[in-house]
Amino acid sequence: MNTPETLEIACSRAWPPLVEEPLGNWRLRWAGGFTGRANSVLAVGDAGRPVAEALRAVCDFAHDRGIAPMAQVVRDSPNERAIAAAGWVEAKGHRRGHEVVVLTAPLVTAPPVPGVVVHDRPTPGWWELTLAAGEDTPAARRVLTGGTVGYGVATLDGGTAGVVRGALVDGWLHVGRLEVDPAFRRRGLASALMNTLHTWGAEQGARRAVLEVAEANSGALALYAGLGYAPHHRYRYWVPAPGSCEDSTS
Template identity: 50%
Template sequence: MRAADGFTGRANSTLTCGDPGVPVPEALAVTERFAREHGIKPTAHVVMGSQFEQAIADAGWQVDLDHPGGAESLVMTGPLEKFADGVAENRDLPGWWELAAGSEVRAVHRHVLGTGNVCRASLDENGTVIAAVRGCVVEDLLHVARLAVRPSHRRQGLATRLMGQLAGWGLEQGATTCVLQVASHNEAAIRLYEELGCTEHHRYRYWVPPAVS
């Protein structure tokens, strides 16, 4: 169970990746109680096709079609060595936070995006950050998130360049494989990651009680 004051779906949901040790309706009731205690929306992060997805549906929960990031996401993985190109610098620039996390940067943003062996990589032009990405190495995996390019600088290959530099940083940290998550409707991003050598590992959806759907 995870709570982060509403910042990102993954950091504010219950991950259903194994047997909860109690009947599913009871586990979902605990999820709702946890959410109320932390002031967040009760949400279950459910791998599509998993053994518990049908049980969650049978308990009356529904896919969160109103989720800001979309109802369905892909988890994609790929070898870093295939697209590594250079080594990113970990720079804590104000422009990075504004582009990757939004104009109102709060303590929770810094906690979620700054915890662990993290690299906040960026590309800048005349002192202005024009592309940003976050990577975090856990064992041999480089977890990639918050890739963003300013609208005025898109379609110039900056995302590919920045991902290549982040991959180089990940290799230096001992990672061999990248893992990232992307909304199923974001076809442009999916094509980018496929061009880098990433493939779909699985998909997941967020489920919520009918009262908050």
């Protein structure tokens, strides 16, 4: 049975941080500030100590590595209630949205689409379209190439028109970084990339697909619903209340 907790662990393995340390069953993660998922504590299971004490360890881990403390936690779970009770607050300032829907779908193969291919290495065009301004760092490249990964590329008019990333873990195809160049949107490339990646994942032995999307991203949610995705659970990011998690080394 895929509980929210077990699926969160699988998703974390598909998006590997550069540093990961256990805190009981929780996972402290660091990746040079690239994405919330790789630079937060994954608060699933038992931290092995009182939650308030565990959160102090989260603060110390983050401060030692120069990132802001943050927790990723399954929405409405006992851990989320305990984190709120310890004085942390929802990370409403998170750039990509702090409330996230985790969607899953069965993998269905589709006919090949001309110009859409899954590579075993990222192409220069894949990098260019995947990484937003200010994101192209060694840490980002290590996260995005960690694990067993396929790099979907749609080529149109001689250039890279769309990209997507697929990582294989525990029988899942984890989908991320779907992006279509604005000049080539509304041509069905997003669906073509997704369908091609699904076929690749099924050929690699994956049985189902999973992805994460901000709850406020209605356009993406509609696209994924049309491809057979349905909500599995939700998670939120939490941060310390102002002044409650000061860096003891400063």
